[in-house]
Amino acid sequence: MVQYSEKVMQHFMTPHNVGEIKDADGRGEIGNPVCGDMMTFYIKVKDNVIEDVKFKTFGCGAAIAVSSMVSDLAIGKTLEEALKITNKDVAKELGGLPKNKMHCSNLGAEALHEAIKDYQNKIKEKQ
Amino acid sequence: MGNLENNRIFFDNASTTRIDDRAYREMLPLFKKHYGNPSSFHSFGEIPEEKMEKARMSVASLIGAEKDEIYFTSCATESNNTALWGIARAHRDKGRHIITSAIEHYSILNPLKEMQREGWEVTLLPVDKYGIVDPHDVKKAIKKNTVLISIMHANNEIGTIQHIKDISDLAKQAGVVMHSDCAATAGIIPLGVNALGIDCCSFSAQQMYGPKGAAAIYLKKGIKMRPIIIGGVQERGRRAGTENVPAIAGFGKACSIAKLEMEDNIKAITVLRDMLTEGILKNIKKVKLNGHPEKRLPGNVHVSFEYIEGESITLLLNSQGVAVSSGSSCASAALKTSHVLNAIGLSPAIANGSILFSLGKYNTEAEIKKTLEVLPSIIEKLRKMSPLS
Ligand code: FES
Numbered sequence: 001m002v003q004y005s006e007k008v009m010q011h012f013m014t015p016h017n018v019g020e021i022k023d024a025d026g027r028g029e030i031g032n033p034v035c036g037d038m039m040t041f042y043i044k045v046k047d048n049v050i051e052d053v054k055f056k057t058f059g060c061g062a063a064i065a066v067s068s069m070v071s072d073l074a075i076g077k078t079l080e081e082a083l084k085i086t087n088k089d090v091a092k093e094l095g096g097l098p099k100n101k102m103h104c105s106n107l108g109a110e111a112l113h114e115a116i117k118d119y120q121n122k123i124k125e126k127q
Numbered sequence: 128m129g130n131l132e133n134n135r136i137f138f139d140n141a142s143t144t145r146i147d148d149r150a151y152r153e154m155l156p157l158f159k160k161h162y163g164n165p166s167s168f169h170s171f172g173e174i175p176e177e178k179m180e181k182a183r184m185s186v187a188s189l190i191g192a193e194k195d196e197i198y199f200t201s202c203a204t205e206s207n208n209t210a211l212w213g214i215a216r217a218h219r220d221k222g223r224h225i226i227t228s229a230i231e232h233y234s235i236l237n238p239l240k241e242m243q244r245e246g247w248e249v250t251l252l253p254v255d256k257y258g259i260v261d262p263h264d265v266k267k268a269i270k271k272n273t274v275l276i277s278i279m280h281a282n283n284e285i286g287t288i289q290h291i292k293d294i295s296d297l298a299k300q301a302g303v304v305m306h307s308d309c310a311a312t313a314g315i316i317p318l319g320v321n322a323l324g325i326d327c328c329s330f331s332a333q334q335m336y337g338p339k340g341a342a343a344i345y346l347k348k349g350i351k352m353r354p355i356i357i358g359g360v361q362e363r364g365r366r367a368g369t370e371n372v373p374a375i376a377g378f379g380k381a382c383s384i385a386k387l388e389m390e391d392n393i394k395a396i397t398v399l400r401d402m403l404t405e406g407i408l409k410n411i412k413k414v415k416l417n418g419h420p421e422k423r424l425p426g427n428v429h430v431s432f433e434y435i436e437g438e439s440i441t442l443l444l445n446s447q448g449v450a451v452s453s454g455s456s457c458a459s460a461a462l463k464t465s466h467v468l469n470a471i472g473l474s475p476a477i478a479n480g481s482i483l484f485s486l487g488k489y490n491t492e493a494e495i496k497k498t499l500e501v502l503p504s505i506i507e508k509l510r511k512m513s514p515l516s
Binding site for chain 1: 434435436438439442443446455456457458460462464475476479511512513514515
């Protein structure tokens with residue numbers, strides 16, 4: 001059995017911000033090429049600030065904890081700040097991840113970034 | 128009371144079993160009182176030797192073999208390695224081709240990969256969606272230079288039991304040695320080497336309520352096998368190294384207990400297995416039973432839950448004290464879906480949602496009920512999180 005940090009287990013057992021946003025401003029979906037798992041992020045944006053984040057994840061304990069942590073980190077940040085969130089930040093905030101689970105931490109930040117890019121593309125189209 | 132100690136439930140009997148108290152007690156005097164080396168000529172070696180030979184008798188009797196057709200090793204992996212390398216090398220003059228199946232344990236598949244590097248040719252037979260090897264495929268695969276067929280008796284993951292006799296008949300006709308990995312079946316279901324028609328098989332104590340550290344190879348009289356662990360003349364030169372006498376004594380005891388109590392165990396465990404299977408299929412939607420509906424091990428409940436991933440299920444069950452295993456890629460160190468689930472044609476997403484509950488003789492009805500109580504909400508919790516559902 002993999003040994004997860006206490007923080008990972010907390011976020012896994014009671015993840016924050018699970019769900020969908022029906023009228024989301026941006027949506028990002030990422031598949032994990034390593035194990036075939038999936039993650040979808042939804043964001044709500046107001047005045048360039050991420051007001052709300054929701055996610056859905058098909059994946060291991062680490063993937064779920066990562067999604068929860070990324071959503072926590074992103075809420076309240078400007079789009080520019082949120083785009084700077086890296087997988088390393090996420091893993092660090094979670095008290096580390098087992099080596100063979102580092103790839104799951106890539107998913108979270110990437111899915112968030114995809115959602116932001118989706119939002120930015122929509123804005124561009126409108127202009 | 129069974130595995131309910133500390134309220135923990137052990138449904139991972141396919142990985143190992145709790146030792147039977149009677150087998151455990153059999154071992155104790157051999158650590159400090161009768162610690163001698165069975166090979167010694169002085170008096171210290173006497174009782175250990177005696178105990179070891181008594182154990183050999185019990186192991187042989189469990190599978191309907193002769194006492195001197197049993198060779199002790201340290202684990203089923205060693206037995207499998209010894210059988211493959213040992214039999215292949217002893218027959219290399221005849222040819223260098225070996226037949227096996229795609230769903231064998233890693234202790235068969237990985238040594239065979241190594242042997243391929245050394246020039247052996249290996250045919251990996253497919254299985255059907257239940258995990259069964261078609262004897263016709265075996266027949267087609269046999270060539271002039273085939274020296275060994277190795278097909279497991281039952282699969283440790285999906286629990287499917289093979290038509291070993293049909294396959295061993297073909298081996299006999301072709302004059303090919305037939306080995307079977309019986310780690311999942313020895314002491315669990317009836318295993319008669321003559322009824323199965325096999326020349327060689329491997330099994331260990333720790334999967335049949337014996338200790339870790341003792342296992343056996345059955346090698347039919349007259350079948351040639353070179354040793355791979357070479358040194359002294361222990362085990363009549365077929366496996367050098369001082370024997371693990373306490374574990375072997377525990378192994379022997381576990382075998383005699385299994386012989387006496389197997390029938391009752393099968394009945395009781397099958398009832399629990401069916402209760403768990405039906406409970407899962409009835410109370411949870413979008414779940415599939417893997418393996419063969421009838422030809423399966425008495426304690427095997429292998430299911431796939433759609434839309435969710437096995438490691439998370441395992442973690443949540445563990446947080447409720449229920450220990451199970453998963454064939455999900457996320458739950459494996461190599462991040463690969465179980466080769467067995469690939470071979471039976473499960474799509475990666477479905478395979479990733481698979482859980483094995485392997486029941487044993489210490490499990491109780493109360494444990495099944497408790498599991499059926501906590502499982503549906505665990506599955507629902509994860510499905511609510513899943514983008515697929
Ligand atoms: S999502 Fe598959 S290993 Fe983490």
